[in-house]
Amino acid sequence: MVPKLWNETIEAHRHAVREATLDTTAALVARHGLRAVTMSRIAEETGIGRATLYKYFPDVEAILIAWHERQIAGHLDRLAELRDRAGSAGERLEAVLEAYAFIQHRHHGTDAAALLHQGEHVIRARRHLGDFLRDLLAEGARAGELRDDVAPDELAIYCLHALAAAVDLPSEDAVRRLVAVILAGIRPPS
Amino acid sequence: MVPKLWNETIEAHRHAVREATLDTTAALVARHGLRAVTMSRIAEETGIGRATLYKYFPDVEAILIAWHERQIAGHLDRLAELRDRAGSAGERLEAVLEAYAFIQHRHHGTDAAALLHQGEHVIRARRHLGDFLRDLLAEGARAGELRDDVAPDELAIYCLHALAAAVDLPSEDAVRRLVAVILAGIRPPS
The missing domain is CATH 1.10.10.60 (Homeodomain-like)
Known part of the structure; x- marks a missing residue:
């Protein structure tokens, strides 16, 4: 032993x-x-x-990339936890979108960020998050909470791009308003 | 003479x-x-x-940048022309968003694009387009066609980011659906 x-x-x-x-x-x-x-x-x-x-x-870059991978893994865990909570698909999607918008809002503008965001691990994480959103959007559409006239994978692409706007917004309140606007886009058309 | x-x-x-x-x-x-x-x-x-x-x-890069500046100037002229047509602010905004989504959809993925899109002239053009959308969004909000509970400059940031999704979409029909989703986000909440 x-x-x-x-x-x-x-x-x-x-x-x-x-x-x-x-x-x-x-x-x-x-x-x-x-x-x-x-x-x-x-x-x-x-x-x-x-x-x-x-x-x-x-080298320093390798450490930063390892650090960033750990950060991203933590973010994805946190988002998966929000997705798996009790509540309707629409409510859980809202929680996930808001959490991701705040992640983007807080992590921007440094020279390190510009380097890291070109990495292969970021592309992988983005794809993972896209699949994740797509499944939640599909669930919401089946439940009648979200629009079903646009395919979930297209709506996931819309969400990911629109959420990136959080980087350019000046305040946390503005980020909350952004999430409300994005959600209005994916609700069933009246 | x-x-x-x-x-x-x-x-x-x-x-x-x-x-x-x-x-x-x-x-x-x-x-x-x-x-x-x-x-x-x-x-x-x-x-x-x-x-x-x-x-x-x-050098070749300088020619490409000059070419790209000419392309962008042409695009901005075309968008300004759509903005200045007859019709309500909401209708004209829809025409502008759709035209810009198609511009993005057609121009992607080349190594030249990656080089050009980091240029100072692109940042300038993007700012110009942001101001332009903001004014149209403000006009639509005053007319009651668009939401007025979120500031027009925030909605312009949302539109610009969400429209970038057109780059990742597989077809022109998908781009049209994207524009419908974006517009649903900026209509007055029911």
């Missing part, structure tokens, strides 16, 4: 170092901007050796 | 060379892709000397 426990301890340690590195890097980049952050600085602030850091990640 | 006529002739000639260069370059890039098109090839196809071409433009 000892080797197994030992392996688990190493695994836990590695996980903790990795998580701490991601947190430190994200904080440094948020404070100083992408270009000002070096591997040495990250190692120092994380409290590990520079050589150790290089065993985990080849 | 002779010098003036002569100057006008030179001016007309320069304009014609410039226009022909833009047309040739756009056609070459559409056929072969951005990376495969050289200044020599452009000069040859336009029927001018390579040295002459360099008097007009420093």
Whole structure:
């Protein structure tokens, strides 16, 4: 049993170092901007050796992408949780759209964001979210809560693009109004 | 009078060379892709000397940007014409949104597009179009045709983002449905 426990301890340690590195890097980049952050600085602030850091990640970009993947996974978990709550499909869709609009509203405008949003992992996450919205839109259409004269996959594309407007809006109230406008677009035509 | 006529002739000639260069370059890039098109090839196809071409433009990118600026100016003229037609603000807004959705639907996916859409001239054009939509939305709200519970500048941001969905849609019918969905979002809430 000892080797197994030992392996688990190493695994836990590695996980903790990795998580701490991601947190430190994200904080440094948020404070100083992408270009000002070096591997040495990250190692120092994380409290590990520079050589150790290089065993985990080849460069600052790789750390940021790993951090961003973790962020996105957290967002998708949160959205899936809202989707799986009690309530009608329309109510749950509203909760998901509002949560995603706020995610977009809060995460914009940095040089790091411009780099990260071109990544393959973002395209994958966007596709995942599109499928997810499509299924919820289809459920809402079957229940008569949402329009059924436009295919759910087309409505999902509309939602994803329209929600990106949250990036350009000046306040959280404006984001809430945006979600109301988007929802008005997908309700059954009167 | 002779010098003036002569100057006008030179001016007309320069304009014609410039226009022909833009047309040739756009056609070459559409056929072969951005990376495969050289200044020599452009000069040859336009029927001018390579040295002459360099008097007009420093490189292929500069020609493409000039071409794109001309395209955008043409699009904005067309949209302004639709805005200024007879009809209610809601009808004219619908015509403008549909025309812009089709412009987006047709112009996507090339490597040239990715380059061009980061240009300063695109940001300017987008701002111009945003102001233009805002004014039309305000007019529609005053007329009671469009919702007045959300500010026109916020609705313009919504429209611009939602219209970008046209790039991802598979058919012209899907683009028409998108416009109907967007319009449903900005009508007065029932």
